[in-house]
Amino acid sequence: MSESGQSPEAPAGKGVPTTGHTWDDNLRELDNPLPRWWLWGFYATVIFSLIYWLLYPAWPVADTFTKGLSTVTFEVDGEERTTHWNSRALLVRDMQTGDSALRQREFLQVIDDSTLDEVLGDTNKLAFVNSYGRGMFGDFCAACHQTGGAGLMGVYPNLADDNWHWGGDVETIAQTITHGRLGFMPDYREVLDEQQRDHVAAYVLSLAGYEGDAEKIARGGEIFQGREGGCHACHRHDGTGLRSQGAPDLTNDIWQNIDVAGAEDDAARRALISQLVHDGVRQEMPAFGDRLSDAEIKVLATYVHQFGGGQ
Amino acid sequence: MPDTQYQARIPIYPRAVKGRFRNLKWSVLALAYGVYFLLPWLRWEREHAANQAVLFDIPGRRFYLFDLLVHPQDIFWLAALLIILALLLFMVTGIAGRVFCGYFCFQTLWTDVFMLIERWVQGDRAARMRLAQQGGPRAMALKGATHGLWLLVAFATGLTFTLYWANAPDLVVAFFTGQAAFAAYATTGFLTITTYLLAGLLREQVCTYMCPYARFQSVMFDKDTLIVSYDAARGEGSEGRSKPVRGLRSREERQARGLGDCIDCGYCVQVCPVGIDIRDGLQYQCIHCALCVDACDTVMDGLKWPRGLVRYTSENALEGRRTRYFKPKTLGYAAPLVLITVLLVLGIAHQTPLDASVSQVRQPLFVQLSDGSIQNSYEIRLHNKAQHPVVLELRLTGLDGAALDTGRIERVSLMPEQRTTLLARVRYDVPAGAPRQQGVVFEVVPVEPEGMDVVRVESQFILR
Structure with missing residues (x-):
């Protein structure tokens, strides 16, 4: 194929052989030799890769691989470990003893040493709480309470409103996180018949400001306040609920277990409440005291407090 | 097939030359080096940051440029600046050819300085060519001194670059007491090595093999673009060029024989830093440094013939037509250039505290x-x-x-x-x-x- 000819006209190709290919009548491919330094560059990359293979994990061998000579030493729970070089170990090291990790720990200590008022009144400390708390909330809380603490109707309480069963100040929230909570309301299926439950439902709705049949409300009130139902023992006579029992405030229009506010009409609302009285409630939040440090719980509680409903 | 797959560099020994463009290039070089090497030392009163006029503070995520403070969110300014620089480069290339390459590119500037060192230590072209063939202690000493001085300039270049990224007086002290950050040593080391390699050893090969701009600048050229060119019509006459041997020493004698004004002295080839013959026409290797213009003017002055056998001209001018500078292409570059410059200035002027x-x-x-x-x-x-x-x-x-x-x-x-x-x-x-x-x-x-x-x-x- 090769008519190893000279390029005739162009001075740039003077004396340079061509590959013999010609396009568009006069477009020739010059066959210039590569510069020698380029070859040296190639050899340099070869040497680089040899050194790399020696130092770092490189070649697969059967079901394992060559580990390389370089190592990573990192600390886990005060115990020093050394392994062949790998980026996961580097990450662990960074999380344990990296600059950012150390700074974070330092700041966590500052929060631990500060009183609550100091934290809540200081933009810098609050900014750290919000940023560190967001990460922890995502790790430990958001699976149930959802990102941002909106919760799920009937299962997980909303943490962003100001309706607290157990108390919404930072200390109580911290207690809740540390020890967990067991929310319990007995079922009344044996105690109250369907009509009685309906009357109680009418009374509870009246507490929340809904209008209803006065007679039903009156009878429901008797059950609620009397020995028959005994609801007042936990929900108190005025319906605002005993914090020590985690009994919800029934006098507002915030409902955690049943969507009363979203129900169609009075009958539907009563049916929802009646069913809840029939079934009872049992909800549990696990304790985190053995998994998180006091400082972390303080940060988390303050973060949850910041969602908006904190008291 | 070519004789060799890999070709060693053909050494170039550029000869010294004096003239208008050489002087211009020295001035540009002095200005560029003055700014580059002294700017990090310029102090600027600041209450809450280092008193350095130009400081690129990477850990603090802010750049200080005199009274201007640049934050990461001002990245749009960088985009605007890059667009401005690119358009400016394209426009200038379209009008005036490779002025950037010839006068302002750091490859050209640093190569110039390295060649100057070479000339001081080893002598001019002929001496260097002789020395290249010699061994022995004297030649070794001269070559060693050259490389030593190159490395010194390269190190100064690398260290100065590093000074832009931290407070210069502190960094210099920390650097030489072993207290500086690894990045400072790595940056200085890397730039020392690349400066030494690129300006000392690779030189014109950077332009011919590595530089992307050198390769694509040709698409911005047209027949009106200013180029350094040999006036073949005048130089070659109808019978070509000839040495000024007896009977061919005056222009009248030569013109009577149909010979051109080029006396084939080869000075233009000897001064060329990229090793080409400008008389072969426009070539992609040519960085338009205009040293061949100075060389030819020197020779023409000696002969008392008119200058300009090699000169800045355009293809149109060479063919006897008018060179047009203002045309749609130029305006097409200028319009967005002005627009973006205005936007950038407004953006900087309207930043809020x-x-x-x-x-x-x-x-x-x-x-x-x-x-x-x-x-x-x-x-x-x-x-x-x-x-x-x-x-x-x-x-x-x-x-x-x-x-x-x-x-x-x-x-x-x-x-x-x-x-x-x-x-x-x-x-x-x-x-x-x-x-x-x-x-x-x-x-x-x-x-x-x-x-x-x-x-x-x-x-x-x-x-x-």
Whole structure:
């Protein structure tokens, strides 16, 4: 194929052989030799890769691989470990003893040493709480309470409103996180018949400001306040609920277990409440005291407090 | 097939030359080196940062350029600057050819200095060519001295580059006492090596093999572009060029024989830093340094013949036509260039000392409170870009009856360059029939110092 000819006209190709290919009548491919330094560059990359293979994990061998000579030493729970070089170990090291990790720990200590008022009144400390708390909330809380603490109707309480069963100040929230909570309301299926439950439902709705049949409300009130139902023992006579029992405030229009506010009409609302009285409630939040440090719980509680409903 | 697959560099021994363009190039070189090597040492009074006029503070994430402070969010300025530089380069290339290559490119500038060192130590072209063939202690000493001086200049170049990224006096002390950051040594080392290699050993090969601009600049050329060119019509006559042997020494004698003005002295080839013969026409290797113009002018002056056998001209001018500078292509480069320059200047002139942004918390968008009112939460980011502390207050407008709750934070104090994030809540007792969504305006009011502008940030309030 090769008519190893000279390029005739162009001075740039003077004396340079061509590959013999010609396009568009006069477009020739010059066959210039590569510069020698380029070859040296190639050899340099070869040497680089040899050194790399020696130092770092490189070649697969059967079901394992060559580990390389370089190592990573990192600390886990005060115990020093050394392994062949790998980026996961580097990450662990960074999380344990990296600059950012150390700074974070330092700041966590500052929060631990500060009183609550100091934290809540200081933009810098609050900014750290919000940023560190967001990460922890995502790790430990958001699976149930959802990102941002909106919760799920009937299962997980909303943490962003100001309706607290157990108390919404930072200390109580911290207690809740540390020890967990067991929310319990007995079922009344044996105690109250369907009509009685309906009357109680009418009374509870009246507490929340809904209008209803006065007679039903009156009878429901008797059950609620009397020995028959005994609801007042936990929900108190005025319906605002005993914090020590985690009994919800029934006098507002915030409902955690049943969507009363979203129900169609009075009958539907009563049916929802009646069913809840029939079934009872049992909800549990696990304790985190053995998994998180006091400082972390303080940060988390303050973060949850910041969602908006904190008291 | 070529004889060899890999070709060793053909050594080039450029000869010294004096002239207009050489002087211009020395001036540009002196200016460029003066700015580059002295700028990091220029002090600039600053209250809350290093007193360095030009400082690129990477860990602090801000650049100081005299009185201008550049933040990461000003990245658009960089985009504008790069567009301006690119368009300027294209426009200048279209009009005046490779002026950047010939006068301003650091490859050209540093190669020039390295050649100057070479000439001081080893002598001019002929001496260097002789020396290259010699061994022995004297030749070794001269060559060694050359490389030593090259390395010294390369090291000064590398160290100076590093000084732009930290406070220069501190860094120099730390550098030589072994206290500087690894990045400082790595950067200096890398630049020392690349400067030595590129300006000392590789030289014109950087332009011919590596530089992308050198390869694509040709598409910006046209017949009106200013080029360094040999006037073949004058130089070659009808019978070609000839040495000024007896009987061919005057122009009249030569013209009578049909010979051109080129006396084939070869001076233009000897001074060429990229090793080409300009008389072969426009070539991609040519960096348009115009040293061959100086060389030929020197020879023509000696012969008392008119200058300009090799000169700045254009293809159109060589063919006897007019060179047009103002044409649609030039205007096409100039229009966006002016536009973006204006935008950049306006952008820099209108920067505010206070940055505030508000993003609504979206999970949940809103919550109902026990008193029936609706609450939305907002994440407010504040950044004090001023060089003095500020004290800020937050206010809410745009939604009558809505209350802003920032917890126990009443005022936010920010040190210079400090930024913070604040969670705030807005409560609103929703009147019947209110729309689903309403606009709100957060006002960031500087309480101290007085006289700063209030920053208003719009956001929204979701009712249901």
